[in-house]
Amino acid sequence: MNNIPNYISIIRIFASVELLFVEPFSGxxxxxxxxxxxxxxxxxxxxxxxxxxxxxxxxxxSISDLIFIAIVLFVVIPTLxxxxxxxxxxxxxxxxxxxxxxxxxxxxxxxxxxxxxxxKATGIALxxxxxxxxVMEQETATILISSIASVSAIEELMINLTSKILCRDxxxxxxx
Numbered sequence: 001m002n003n004i005p006n007y008i009s010i011i012r013i014f015a016s017v018e019l020l021f022v023e024p025f026s027g028x029x030x031x032x033x034x035x036x037x038x039x040x041x042x043x044x045x046x047x048x049x050x051x052x053x054x055x056x057x058x059x060x061x062s063i064s065d066l067i068f069i070a071i072v073l074f075v076v077i078p079t080l081x082x083x084x085x086x087x088x089x090x091x092x093x094x095x096x097x098x099x100x101x102x103x104x105x106x107x108x109x110x111x112x113x114x115x116x117x118x119x120k121a122t123g124i125a126l127x128x129x130x131x132x133x134x135v136m137e138q139e140t141a142t143i144l145i146s147s148i149a150s151v152s153a154i155e156e157l158m159i160n161l162t163s164k165i166l167c168r169d170x171x172x173x174x175x176x
Contacts, residue, residue, distance in 0.1 A: 005047035006057050009064040012039040016068040024079045025130060036068050037127045058168050062113030069126055076130065086142050093149050100157040108166040114159060115169050118152035125149070 015036050022028040043061055047053045077090070104112020125145045132141040155173050163170070170176070 002050060002052035004050070005043040005052055006054075006060055008039050008043040008046070009057070009060045012036050012043070012064040013067050015039070016064070016071045019071050019075055024075050025133075029075075030130070033072070033130065040065060040068070040123070040127075055168075058115070059111055059113070062111070062115075062168075065123060066113070069123075072126070080133075080138050080142070082142060083139070086139070086146070089146050089150075090142075093146065093153050096150075096153040096157055100153065100160050103157070104160040104166065107160065110166060112160050112166055113168065114156050115171075116152065116155060116159070116173075117171050118148070118155050122149045122152040 015032055018032050019029065019036075022032060040061075043057075047057055073090070077087070082090075101112065104110075122145075125148045129141060129145055132144075158173050159170060162173075167176075
């Protein structure tokens with residue numbers, strides 16, 4: 001029973017891979033996409049509710065989130081009409097995130113994905129992106145989400161650079 005949240009995270013990985021085989025913004029895409037988003041909320045909720053939180057669960061949740069986001073970006077970005085500067089901005093955010101993971105791994109000898117408020121806000125914003133494209137211009141939605149993601153990536157990098165110990169549940173750079 002205590003492994004149910006981890007199984008949900010693993011299922012999210014497989015559902016994310018399925019997104020590679022459906023047409024972006026189609027009905028099938030939105031069904032899989034929404035299922036991935038619900039599973040992300042559900043695994044954390046169940047882990048806390050069932051008192052089944054674990055370091056492995058935190059890592060598998062973060063890995064499944066990373067896979068989901070990477071696949072969605074890989075599938076969705078080519079369908080968008082983004083300016084070159086926006087693409088560079090997205091690449092810069094990805095580089096900062098990768099640098100943070102590398103620094104965290106070197107410093108703590110473990111994957112150092114953090115569950116900060118900014119990372120959660122970025123996850124929610126990224127999840128909302130395909131839906132936002134229907135209610136606002138793609139450029140506006142991209143700027144909004146890239147701004148949130150930039151703050152989150154820089155904050156996580158700063159935490160991994162300055163913190164003496166790994167605390168995956170650290171809420172922000174302003175808390176211990």
